[in-house]
Amino acid sequence: MTRVLIITGDPLAAAMAGPAIRALNMALTLQGAGHEVRLVSTTRAEHPAPPVPMFAVTAGDERGIAVHERWAEVVLFQGYATTQFRTIARTDRMLIADAYDPMHLEMLEQGRELPPATWALRVATARDALNDQLRRADLVLCASERQRLFYLGQIAGLGRLNPATYATDGDLRGLLAVVPFGLEPSPPVADAGQGMRGAVPGIDADSRVLIWGGGVYSWFDPLTLIRAVGIARELEPRIRLFFLGTRHPGVDEMGIVREAFDVATSLGLEGREVIFNDTWVPYDRRGAYLVEADAGVSTHHVHVETTFSFRTRILDYLWAGLPMVVTEGDGFADLVEVEGLGIVVPANDADALADALVRVLADSPEVETWRANVARVRERFVWQVVLQPVLDAVAAPRRAADATAGRDGMGVGARAVRTAGFGHTVRMTLHHLRAEGITGVTSRVRKRFARD
Template sequence: MLPTDAVPSRRPRLVLVAGDVIANTMAGPGLRFVKIAEQLSAVADVTIALGHEGSNAAALADMPFDAREYASHEELVALMVGADIVYGQMVDENAVRQAVQSGTRFIFDLYNAVPAEAIGSEKIGGFDTQPEMDNVYSQVLSFFRLCMRAGSYFVTSNERQRDFWIGFMLAAKGVMPSSLDGRAATDIVGLLPFGLEDEDPVQASHGIRGKRGIGDDDFVVLWAGGIWDWFDAETPIRAVAALRERRPNVHLVFYGTTHPNALIGRPASVGRAAALARDLGVLDVGVHFIEGWVPASERADYLRDADIAVCAHKDSLETRYAFRTRILDHFWSSLPSVVTEGDWFAEYIAENELGEVVRYGDVEQTATAIERLMSSDVRDQTIGHVQAIRDSWKWSATTRELVEIVANWEERLPVRDLRPIEEAITASHRRIGPLLRLRYRLSHTWVGKIYRRARGR
């Protein structure tokens, strides 16, 4: 921990390498980096580096930090080497190595468990065939192993993810007996979940009501985000189609069908969801898809038109370590939630009575949960519970721990040196590799069988 009398010698120069498109229209990852940059500007001289196609530095003109666009590896390296601290998520591997060698300290944002998220995706790195998917996935793992060794500090979203990344770090030799230095897990991996705007949402115009045949008296269930591979849009669609037979004023609205990052675009899962709604006879009648992507600055127009929000996912490996950032928009706009069991937020919502938690793929239970929240008494009570927890999720609260770390950066961020670690790993492989290969060969011969029987006796 930082001694009480320790005072940093100066404000650090901090570069945030944006992990996604940052412009007037952006998704959660871009919005996250803008908000973190805004909070860190109180204790550091912050520059946000924009390299994704479609990013626009002019969109950040009124922010309390600088924005720089880069178009080459060399430009990125120059930005990083000139910084005391680099904050990033998926950063060019060679640039990381060069910056670490120059003395730059890294904070890696691990707010989603990318290895668990990617492994079950329909496409990885644009591929949906083997062995290409495994090859790209192996490169992803290799990158995060580098992060574990290069990072001075890490942030993630919840305790499940902290355990995930600590395990990954130990396996990657990101912490060694020589570098632990008495630190606890919380000194190495902090918590920085997605946050809420400090100001309440203000609706400038109607995004949903008065359009698509949805009136003021209709009940709007909002799916507030994209439909990615691990989500289950089909269960809410089937639930609303069934519910409309007795409650025809129920409407399910999807926004965020096409990601602003061209590398992601419009997932195939959107087409499948729309096809199901068409087959059930509710497309553009009770189930509506808003094409494109709702700009972050306009999402209040849609959130404030909703009565409740829904987020459903599949039973997958990704679910265990997921953090559904869209749930924070539910909280921001005081919307009760209907969510699927299995992830961290499902437990949090159940514990704090913020909505309804349903079983995987259970159409009947999902319809019942929506209908229960159609009761004004139940909904009003749930809204009260949501409003009671909102302050703890504001960006000023979720970033507090990181702001303290950066304010005291010289004490809290150890300088890393990749060379001794990687040399030790290489030497270890030279010593142990032949023994492991010998053991493997022996275990598959009659010698190995005799050895195992002897051990059994």
């Protein structure tokens, strides 16, 4: 039995997004394997019925995190923990960095709506924080073989591909392991009154429902999808597109949400063929929505973030047994095409997308074949399977072959600045003052207090 501390930057609550869901399921799987687990959020820990011990420790609270770090034998973290807590950056415990979300690439898209100087700062901060954890970690987790190739180049540039790490681990699986997002072993079941049909205006027993399973962010392309629904309704008038959530529990709403609503309204689709859920479905209720859908859909633009992304919503489609329509360009598009899980369409092509939507909503042998393939592939992604590298590491904790005391010698290059504490607050205030003036700083302070 090993004592494991898991740290996430996302809220642990009834409504959770991908990082918190992943952290919770890691905790549950490790606990089920007989290990002791504590789960810490740097934002909120308000789960109504916590299945594992949960705590909230504010970023920069060294005393608060030290209590858990001293208790643990293994520390597994997501996000900015090594730049938020010196205690984590310098721990002598086995340190596992969960880098399944390449946050520097994500910030290239997430920051598009920010002032240029702030966008550049956000990208640099994410890049430096990721480099810092890649330097210090005893084990790094990524989500796919495609991501692994990307990270191999990054850790090589940081000096972690060296004689010590290479001597007994030629493929470096002991330093950089593939751990995809997982899914629950039992598919969801219908729960009368808890899903969409008959509860959401515009969706009834006869509707043919496409579900968009997750948030609406700027790196996705809901606009082409909405236009495609407008085209497809001429052939399938029962078509409905339901956006499961438009308000991420830990991220400010992006302008693309308003654009999507405006396009749907301008085409006369909003509230009928296109329906927005303007909240966030609680994690333990999402299955009731998914199982009532006829197909899952995910459309995006093609860029670097797409190439190395891992769309966790696709796993929910696998979990619920849904055939799917997805845009080309990412790893899951390859899986859908190779395994016959649905249809892959070109980016930004509303006509091709409309044809695919009509096909995936039809009653046809083709759709039944896709469903059978989804059920087969689903078994590869259950949490107990995908987390095997973590289970192995936790069963026999060990430091990396090039480990140094204090971790500052594990890799090369400049160290990342702190992303928590008084110094960070001063730096960010001065940045926003220079970039946006006093009006911008005042607006940000108001938003922060409104969130709190």
